[in-house]
Amino acid sequence: MNLKDLEVFNDSYERCSASPEFVARFYELFVASSPEVAEKFRHTDFRRQKRALRASLYLMMVAVQGYPEGVAHLERMADLHGAGAGKLDIGPHLYALWLDCLLRAVRESDPFFDDNVERAWKAVLTPGIEFMKARYEGREVELRGPE
Numbered sequence: 001m002n003l004k005d006l007e008v009f010n011d012s013y014e015r016c017s018a019s020p021e022f023v024a025r026f027y028e029l030f031v032a033s034s035p036e037v038a039e040k041f042r043h044t045d046f047r048r049q050k051r052a053l054r055a056s057l058y059l060m061m062v063a064v065q066g067y068p069e070g071v072a073h074l075e076r077m078a079d080l081h082g083a084g085a086g087k088l089d090i091g092p093h094l095y096a097l098w099l100d101c102l103l104r105a106v107r108e109s110d111p112f113f114d115d116n117v118e119r120a121w122k123a124v125l126t127p128g129i130e131f132m133k134a135r136y137e138g139r140e141v142e143l144r145g146p147e
């Protein structure tokens with residue numbers, strides 16, 4: 001990921017956020033993508049969840065730049081989604097589906113969506129995703145920042 005990716009991601013994130021359908025569409029696609037995902041969200045209050053995800057996507061971008069508030073958020077998300085008593089127990093195999101559904105929602109919500117926009121979303125979110133997967137498996141990882 002480089003600084004251009006951050007700019008392209010941020011502009012696309014803002015266009016998506018202007019669409020009231022964006023996060024709702026993501027959860028519609030994600031919940032329909034696998035029975036395992038649907039099961040995880042069966043008690044979810046989606047009004048609250050949609051707000052939380054919008055903020056979280058922004059904080060993922062802040063985290064990848066190394067800012068403490070973003071890194072603290074990512075640490076909290078990795079812990080919450082982890083294995084063990086009282087946690088969400090989100091296995092690493094579910095993250096590819098998560099990203100795929102998110103990118104489909106971005107494609108539908110961002111009028112300027114193209115290959116470059118898609119690449120920027122992947123570049124910005126992959127370090128956070130890899131961090132969460134590694135934490136689940138009990139591996140210590142460093143968050144990779146901008147090149």
Ligand code: HEM
Pocket residue numbers: 036037040041043044045049052053056057060077080081088090094095098128129132
């Ligand atoms: C990098 C990827 C992800 C991000 C940024 C993310 C973000 C979030 C956020 C912000 C919350 C709300 C936390 C809170 O209540 O304070 C949440 C909850 C949750 N996430 Fe994720 N998530 C990710 C991946 C996944 C994946 C792959 C799954 C697989 C099913 C998943 C399932 C859940 C569930 C079940 C909840 C709890 C919903 C509830 O409260 O009922 N997440 N996530």
